[in-house]
Amino acid sequence: xxxxxxxxxxxxxxxxxxxxxxxxxxxxxxxxxxxxxxxxxxxxxxxxxxxxxxxxxxxxxxxxxxxxxxxxxxxxxxxxxxxxxxxxxxxxxxxxxxxxxxxxxxxxxxxxxxxxxxxxxxxxxxxxxxxxxxxxxxxxxxxxxxxxxxxxxxxxxxxxxxxxxxxxxxxxxxxxxxxxxxxxxxxxxxxxxxxxxxxxxxxxxxxxxxxxxxxxxxxxxxxxxxxxxxxxxxxxxxxxxxxxxxxxxxxxxxxxxxxxxxxxxxxxxxxxxxxxxxxxxxxxxxxxxxxxxxxxxxxxxxxxxxxxxxxxxxxxxxxxxxxxxxxxxxxxxx
Numbered sequence: 438x439x440x441x442x443x444x445x446x447x448x449x450x451x452x453x454x455x456x457x458x459x460x461x462x463x464x465x466x467x468x469x470x471x472x473x474x475x476x477x478x479x480x481x482x483x484x485x486x487x488x489x490x491x492x493x494x495x496x497x498x499x500x501x502x503x504x505x506x507x508x509x510x511x512x513x514x515x516x517x518x519x520x521x522x523x524x525x526x527x528x529x530x531x532x533x534x535x536x537x538x539x540x541x542x543x544x545x546x547x548x549x550x551x552x553x554x555x556x557x558x559x560x561x562x563x564x565x566x567x568x569x570x571x572x573x574x575x576x577x578x579x580x581x582x583x584x585x586x587x588x589x590x591x592x593x594x595x596x597x598x599x600x601x602x603x604x605x606x607x608x609x610x611x612x613x614x615x616x617x618x619x620x621x622x623x624x625x626x627x628x629x630x631x632x633x634x635x636x637x638x639x640x641x642x643x644x645x646x647x648x649x650x651x652x653x654x655x656x657x658x659x660x661x662x663x664x665x666x667x668x669x670x671x672x673x674x675x676x677x678x679x680x681x682x683x684x685x686x687x688x689x690x691x692x693x694x695x696x697x698x699x700x701x702x703x704x705x706x707x708x709x710x711x712x713x714x715x716x717x718x719x720x721x722x723x724x725x726x727x728x729x730x731x732x733x734x735x736x737x738x739x740x741x742x743x744x745x746x747x748x749x750x751x752x753x754x755x756x757x758x759x760x761x762x763x764x765x766x767x768x769x770x771x
Contacts, residue, residue, distance in 0.1 A: 438524065438546050440582045443470070446523040448478040452537060453528040454503055455483070457672070457691030460490045461698055462719065463528055464591035465573040469583055471496035480520065482537065489672040493593035507533070514540050528576050546579045555714065555738045562732065566713040573719055589720035592698035594673040601664050602681050607639045609764070610679055610696065612687035613656060614649030617740025619709035620689050622752050624652055629757040630686070631660035634764075642682060644692055646670040683768055686760065689716065689740075697721040704764055708752040709744075711735045724767050728754045 443449075449470075453463050460483055471479055478498040481491055485502035492500075501517065504510055518541060527534050527547040538545050557563040570578070573590075577583050602608065611631065615621045631641045641660050643653040645667035653667035666678050675692070676699050679685055685696035686704045696703045697718040705718055707727040711734060717725060728734070734751050736744075744751075 438544070438580055440473075440580055443477070443524070443580050443583070444474050446477055448480070448520065448522055449524040449526060450480045450482060450517065450520070450522045450541070451526045451528060452482045452534045454531075454534060455487060455529075457487055457490060458694035458716065459528075459572070460487050461590050461592060461691075461694040462572045462716070463576055464491075464494065464496075464698075465585045465589070465719070466528075466576045466583075467494065467496045468588070468591060469577060469585050470580075472586075473583070480522070482517070486670070489670075490592065492673070493595060494591060495593070496591075503533075503537075517541060526579050528579070548576060548579060551575075558711075558713065559735055559738055564713065566715075569713060569715060571717060571719055572715040575715060587720055589700075590694060590698035592672075592676050592695060594676045596674045596677040598677050598681050599666055599674070601666070602642070602678060605640055605664075605681075608642050608682045609634055609639045610642045610644055610682040610685035610687075610701070611656065612644045612649075612685060612690060612692040612696070613652050614645045614692070615688040615690040615740065616648070617709075617737075618742050619737065619744060619749070619751070620707075620740040622688055622706045622708070622755065624655060626752075626755075626757045626760075627656055627686075628659045630760055631656065631663060633757065633761050635661050635663075637765075639683075640664070642666055642678065644675055644679065644685070646675075646692075684764060686764065693718060697723065702767060704760070704767060706752070706755055706760070708749075709734065709736045709740055710738065714738050722770070724763060726755055726760060726763060727751070 453460050480499040481497050482501045522543050525538050525545040530547045554565045613627045641663040643665045645653045650667050653665050657663045657665040679696050679699045684702040687693040689707050689710050693705050703718045703723040705725050
């Protein structure tokens with residue numbers, strides 16, 4: 438569909454069911470449609486556990502929440518049918534989203550996931566993604582000729598920063614978690630880096646959701662004066678707190694994109710994944726640290742539960758001293 442055709446429509450549905458980072462990466466596209474065509478009503482369908490990502494987004498007219506159990510979505514599908522959408526933009530493009538699209542029986546466009554190119558890169562190290570755009574641009578390519586601005590990701594929060602941060606200076610955020618093991622920089626490295634930064638006059642703030650509580654609790658015990666702000670996936674509170682940090686150091690994770698959306702400087706450590714997949718920090722001040730000398734990278738496009746080579750050099754070779762030096766240099770940049 439062309440941007441000219443889009444301009445004639447009145448109501449559309451955008452589908453991106455999961456996950457945290459992927460939904461955040463839709464926000465430049467949402468903003469582009471709404472600012473260029475304010476008459477278009479934009480509804481969005483996402484999984485209910487990610488509602489905070491778009492809860493306060495002014496570019497979305499109505500939010501529909503998809504449940505994990507497909508049996509509980511029949512009423513929701515009927516609601517969507519009654520909205521008479523003129524276009525469905527499927528940015529998930531999986532079996533669940535295709536089922537929804539099929540039920541709505543209207544014009545639709547879908548994300549080109551470039552699955553075969555990812556397969557070639559992971560399994561044969563044939564890289565056809567060298568010049569590939571980042572994911573927000575790929576989302577926008579579902580509408581020909583629509584233009585994105587340079588403002589980056591949107592995450593609107595109505596929360597005030599945690600009282601524990603009041604009056605604190607030189608805050609550096611750590612996001613030590615990630616869903617998959619091969620996307621996590623070793624916790625021992627975070628501890629070593631945290632101690633070095635503390636000695637240099639910085640204070641460490643630990644961020645994470647439910648699945649990160651254990652690692653954050655371990656780090657706060659081993660880094661002097663560190664503040665543990667891991668929570669029960671209270672995304673908008675995390676975003677408010679991140680804004681006070683001079684920089685956030687994170688893995689390739691949803692909280693990396695959260696930090697990107699706050700306007701904070703981001704240092705992202707990439708292990709088994711690579712930025713060619715399109716998920717690098719978007720349109721923010723960022724630095725990616727990765728070992729490009731390894732022939733085994735990437736070993737997955739989403740991450741793995743263990744290193745298939747058993748050495749985990751993609752992460753272990755990125756030493757705390759190296760990250761410290763990069764961070765200090767990064768902080769001096771305007």
